[in-house]
Amino acid sequence: MIVAMDSNLLDEWLEELRRRRWTHHYFPDRRAPKVHASLFTWRGGIVDVIAIFDAGTALAYRAPLPQGGDPFDPIRVTWAFAGEPIWAIRGVLALPEPGGHGEPVFVQTPPPLCAGLAELAGQNRVIRPPTS
Template sequence: MKSLSVDQLLEELRRRRWTLYFFGDPKAPHLIAAMFQWEVCADVLILRGEEDATAYRVPTFREDDDVFLPGIVSWQYHSDPEWTLRAVLTIGVPGQADAPFALLRPDSLSKIPIELRRPVTIRPAGLVQRPTL
């Protein structure tokens, strides 16, 4: 069985309609994040570099919950981008038996400080068109 590349896993995020966030210069961002909003929680992916990525699920019960600065998480994972993408794309759907439901203190890697979030370019990935050849 052929292993999926990071590019193919990122394409899967787009296919599933995750929203992309480019922090810093859009042509050379210092951080890239992706978020998928469920009814009561959000799945978040943070790509810091070629060898550094974090993913987590954060409850979003209140409108003012900050998905990039969570107080609690129900799941978190830190590794290289390939394994982190694989992990976040395979966690259970909220409410299903295989979904994480613990309440955990988020690791410092599961946060993006406010001072790193400007400027930001937001792209609803489901609306991004594939380039035509």
């Protein structure tokens, strides 16, 4: 179960993700989430993901996503961060757009927390981007 996060600063950063039209998911469900994951899909099959497990543990990464790939179970990542939720959000939002100067391009194995996220996310879900 996610520890209650009533930090005004974290709420502000989550609101910033909503403003930027990130898609939010709650695993296993919204009523009793064990993880709050946020997803942004770029053109060209690149995804940015933030997963908040509790008040002190979050995972953020950028991954190339093959056609039909699972954004919550990446095969490879080009950037990853694990730490406090606010720093995970700030880190991923500071990344250059894919194709931009300074974009992370070194492909690496996903960190171990990705396996935990994939297990909690499961296979039976539909990802719908925010409506305009």
